[in-house]
Amino acid sequence: MDEEKKEEIKGYTFTDKRGVEKEETQEFDPQSPEDKDSVGPTRTIDFTTLIMSLASSALVSMGRVPDPETGTVQKNLAFAQQNIDIIHLLQGKTRGNLSSDEERLVEQILYELRMSYINALKDER
Numbered sequence: 001m002d003e004e005k006k007e008e009i010k011g012y013t014f015t016d017k018r019g020v021e022k023e024e025t026q027e028f029d030p031q032s033p034e035d036k037d038s039v040g041p042t043r044t045i046d047f048t049t050l051i052m053s054l055a056s057s058a059l060v061s062m063g064r065v066p067d068p069e070t071g072t073v074q075k076n077l078a079f080a081q082q083n084i085d086i087i088h089l090l091q092g093k094t095r096g097n098l099s100s101d102e103e104r105l106v107e108q109i110l111y112e113l114r115m116s117y118i119n120a121l122k123d124e125r
Contacts (some may be wrong), residue, residue, distance in 0.1 A: 037076060047094070047102055055109045058083035062120040077120060084113050 043049070059065045061080035062109070063073050091106045 009057070012114070047098065048105060051090070051102075051106055051109060054083045054087050055113060058113050059116065062105070062116055064116055064120070075124075077117070077124070080113075080117060084110065084117060087099075 056065075058080045060067050060074070061076045061083065063075040066073050087106065087110055091110065094102075
């Protein structure tokens with residue numbers, strides 16, 4: 001019966017890779033047939049990239065810029081507000097751990113997004 005239960009229980013397998021050397025990664029080659037369907041090269045994600053990504057999503061959601069994939073302008077102010085709130089949350093959680101340039105970037109982006117959000121709300125009325 002013990003073996004029957006083991007066969008019935010299917011779950012996740014977690015592998016602790018801490019302390020294990022990284023495997024070599026191959027670079028993206030757009031000419032390679034294997035990489036033709038890939039989205040693009042893997043880029044290093046840093047704090048600035050994360051903030052810019054969230055800000056871009058907020059602007060698309062406010063209808064301020066067209067969606068880069070479809071080229072259409074759509075409004076979803078709830079999603080825009082959520083992205084602004086996430087940036088604000090990150091600002092609080094990273095306080096004291098950012099460079100002065102990163103702090104300034106977050107402050108400026110939050111200001112610009114909030115002003116744009118207010119204008120988007122006014123446009124809906």
